[in-house]
Amino acid sequence: MASVIEKDVYYVCQRCTNCCRWPGDVILEEGEAEKIAAFLGMPVEDFIQEHTHLSANRKHLSLLENPDHSCVWLEGKDCRLQEVKPRQCAGFPNEWNFKDWRKWCEAIPVKKEEETRN
Ligand code: SF4
Numbered sequence: 466m467a468s469v470i471e472k473d474v475y476y477v478c479q480r481c482t483n484c485c486r487w488p489g490d491v492i493l494e495e496g497e498a499e500k501i502a503a504f505l506g507m508p509v510e511d512f513i514q515e516h517t518h519l520s521a522n523r524k525h526l527s528l529l530e531n532p533d534h535s536c537v538w539l540e541g542k543d544c545r546l547q548e549v550k551p552r553q554c555a556g557f558p559n560e561w562n563f564k565d566w567r568k569w570c571e572a573i574p575v576k577k578e579e580e581t582r583n
């Protein structure tokens with residue numbers, strides 16, 4: 466995955482929800498299933514059983530998606546896991562992105578000094 470990280474720019478999400486709707490795995494890193502299960506007030510085994518599947522590379526758990534590829538946790542423009550959403554979600558597009566990502570993402574660039582003042 467080709468990441469294009471700009472050192473002096475921070476992209477502010479405009480909640481277009483495109484990144485919650487495109488096909489592909491939403492990988493859970495170590496400890497994230499436990500964190501989400503605790504947030505939902507359910508045993509982690511049940512969360513894994515009911516809300517995840519094995520990622521395409523068979524190395525990780527991934528959140529389930531709807532038949533149209535949107536994430537099952539998307540509600541309107543809101544993420545129902547906002548407080549505990551996976552790092553993959555929270556990190557896009559500032560920690561990782563891909564070639565031509567700006568065609569799909571409406572995040573607005575601000576200079577890093579501006580972003581830290583807000
Ligand atoms: S967990 Fe939340 S932020 Fe991540 S893809 Fe699903 S709805 Fe979007």
Ligand code: SF4
Binds near residue numbers: 481482484558
């Ligand atoms: S695609 Fe970009 S602007 Fe849209 S919700 Fe995701 S990060 Fe925010």
